[in-house]
Each structure stands twice: as C-alpha cells, then as structure tokens.
Amino acid sequence: MKPTYKQVTKTRYIEQISQLAEEIFVQHYTKLTPKVARALAEKYQSDILTDDEIHSGTVNYFMIYLGSDPVGYFALDLTPTGAMCLSRLFLLEKARGQGIGRSIVAYAQKLAEGDGRSRLYLRVWAKDLKAEGFCKKCRFRKSETVPMEVLPGVTLEITTWEKLWR
Incomplete structure (x- = not known):
C-alpha cells in the first residue's frame, strides 16, 4: 500500500x-529506558511545541497514513538558507521497512x-544503526557528529547527514 501525507494544521492532528x-520514541530508542524515551517525546514533540513550530510558519508537519491508519x-x-531540514521522520515499528x-x-x-534549495539534511542519533543504514540507502553522506545534551544529564552523539544536488 502506498503511503499518503496530510499536512497538519488542526489541533486534533497536533495532539495525534x-x-x-x-x-514511537519508546519503540525506536530501545537503547534508552522507556522513561527517558517518553521524556524525549514530551520535550521535543509535545503538542505545545509542535503547535508553536507550525504557527511560526517555518516548520511544516505531515501525518503519514497507510490507508486510513x-x-x-x-x-x-524551512528556515535554513539554501537548504531544507527533514527535522522529524518517525514511523511506527509496523510501518518500517516498506519504503x-x-x-x-x-x-x-x-x-x-522546487523551492530553489540545493541541500537536504537530517540529524540522527549516532548509535542508531538502522537510521544510518537508511541515510546511506537514500544517498545521504555523513557530515558531522557532535554531542548534544537532549535532556538534563543525557547527552547523545547526533550525526548530520546531507544530500546535495547542485
């Protein structure tokens, strides 16, 4: 089944x-405890933060559907000059591996x-070997890895992967 995307603008989708x-964070960040994964979700993907990002006009969110699910x-x-950042890409475990x-x-x-940008990039946890494999399959190249404090007392190595075409 081919996925469909719906741009998020309404509160009920932001909450979703x-x-x-x-x-997804608990499923995905298995090297962290479920408590830390939930704290990351609350800090980086709360409905308030998501709503603020959407209404700033600089970040567009999209829900991904398979059928109606x-x-x-x-x-x-959209803020980087000359580039676009795929700042979030998260799938439920059951939807992974389907392209x-x-x-x-x-x-x-x-x-x-189409917007005249020449670079697409994303950042992933350096210890996430599945994400690294995904980036390589999509022909991104590793740019840099830097430590980032994601929660008080929790620092993760974050790798930037980029794709250039001009």
Whole structure:
C-alpha cells in the first residue's frame, strides 16, 4: 500500500502527533529506558511545541497514513538558507521497512528543489544503526557528529547527514 501525507494544521492532528511520538520514541530508542524515551517525546514533540513550530510558519508537519491508519509523521524545517531540514521522520515499528521513509526523502527533495534549495539534511542519533543504514540507502553522506545534551544529564552523539544536488 502506498503511503499518503496530510499536512497538519488542526489541533486534533497536533495532539495525534504527540501521542504517536510517545509510542514511537519508546519503540525506536530501545537503547534508552522507556522513561527517558517518553521524556524525549514530551520535550521535543509535545503538542505545545509542535503547535508553536507550525504557527511560526517555518516548520511544516505531515501525518503519514497507510490507508486510513496513521503510522507516523515528518516535519520539514524551512528556515535554513539554501537548504531544507527533514527535522522529524518517525514511523511506527509496523510501518518500517516498506519504503515509506525513502518516499518521504524523495518528496522532501522534490519540494526543496522546487523551492530553489540545493541541500537536504537530517540529524540522527549516532548509535542508531538502522537510521544510518537508511541515510546511506537514500544517498545521504555523513557530515558531522557532535554531542548534544537532549535532556538534563543525557547527552547523545547526533550525526548530520546531507544530500546535495547542485
């Protein structure tokens, strides 16, 4: 089944993203405790933060559906000059491995190119080997890895992957 995307603007979808984030972060960040994964979801994907990002006009969020089932979300940060950041890309475990992520990267690249941008990038946890494999499959190249304090007392190495086309 081919995924569909719906841009998020309404409160009920913003709340749905926050709920999905908690479930996905616990599934995804298995090297962290569920408590820390939930805290990350609350800090970085709360409905208040998501609503603020959407209404700032600089970040567009999209729900990802398989049929009528929401299976994840992604966000495109439009603030970098000459670039677009795929700032969020999260899928439920059951939706992974079906080419959805690659289709989102292609979609984001097409939007970036159409907007005159020459670079698409994303940041992932350096210890996430699945995310690293995904970036390589999508022809991103590793740019840099830096430590980032994501919660008080919790520092993760974050790798930036980029794709250039001009």
